[in-house]
Amino acid sequence: MIEVKLFAALRERAGRDSVTVSPPPSVTSVFQLLDWLAGQDAQLAAALAATPRLMIAVNEMLASEDASLAEGDVVALFPPVTGG
Amino acid sequence: MIEVKLFAALRERAGRDSVTVSPPPSVTSVFQLLDWLAGQDAQLAAALAATPRLMIAVNEMLASEDASLAEGDVVALFPPVTGG
């Protein structure tokens, strides 16, 4: 099981704060998870497509699309940050 | 008449806060004034000699030894500043 959290404009576009998914064992990276999620869920696919320069965190640490995933990981997806 | 103000270590070495002098007309620059003062006043000469990197102000503006002087000018002499 992997929890996917969404923030800011991406959260609003996707219409939810988070989804918990159980992707097939072939999904071992963030890139593969994004690809798989887009195939599963048209609204999420559209929300991701509308979010250029997506930022990613795995277990609360900034990560790239290449980051590998393991059971129980928490993946966060969000637009570029604008704090400060 | 020219007022010469002294500050900080130079003031303490010279044993006074200021002197008012009437140098001869040949004294037209700060450099000439310093030279003339040193000849007039042994304690001031020693105080100036003990103050490397002397800073100069004429009428409350930083100036160099080349600055020209006129009747009524206020010349300030002091060691490098150390505020802040």
Added chain:
Amino acid sequence: MKTHIAVVASPLTPAAPWQWLHDAGLSGAQVQFCGQVRDEQGRVEALHLEHYPGMTEQVLRAILEQAELKWPLNGAWVVHRVGTMAVGEDIVQVAVSATHRHDAFQACAFIMDLLKTRAPFWKKELIGGRWHWVDARESDVEAAAAWLQAASAHEP
């Protein structure tokens, strides 16, 4: 180095970083940055900030650790506000204390530049009665990248 990191939903206290960093003779320099809600010529009516609780604090902690590796600091303070705030209110306080002022200036600017591009906060502005998400600035990305390039330029 002592550190204080907090994300709060209430107004910030201007003198708090100064008081907390005060160390009675160890530090000779405090530099404090305070970011405030701009009205953009009266266009912006209010600001709302969302963040990722947990990750925010971790990222801020990592930024302060990086700053400590780069400059000799005695203390560092980061407090960021979230929720809805009015024009002119304080959004963030970053403050550092050090023996010498150049270290304090550099570290404070570095922390802000990294916070802007790494800490998971997102702003939206109320304009004409509607909320609009704020776009990230390319200049912020470049400012953060410049610190990292400057660091790697020192390596062989």
Added chain:
Amino acid sequence: MKTHIAVVASPLTPAAPWQWLHDAGLSGAQVQFCGQVRDEQGRVEALHLEHYPGMTEQVLRAILEQAELKWPLNGAWVVHRVGTMAVGEDIVQVAVSATHRHDAFQACAFIMDLLKTRAPFWKKELIGGRWHWVDARESDVEAAAAWLQAASAHEP
């Protein structure tokens, strides 16, 4: 740009620059420097500051004018204490407000670097029950010179 310059003989108020610079939505950034009396590992017992009244204020005014030519600023505050002060007490506050933070950081550092080498203040330290004049630092002279070199490098 609004400016506030003062030389005072009483303790400084930490939140005063913040309050005075506050402009309800015009500025997005305030950067404040505060210099404090260091004890130098317990060696220094007190600090005394002497200045040249009249010239001090003129020099500070000229420094703020130079800063305003270099960066778009909304406000600048310089308050310097003189007389005798205890370890840990504030010696000087320099604070600026601007629309953007990099301008505020640069201007605040610039004002401090020029103040250190041009404003007629002199420190003496009480060490072992005796007062000693503080020597000027070569690094301060170099920091001020670097701003002027950077400026002239832009000229043809």
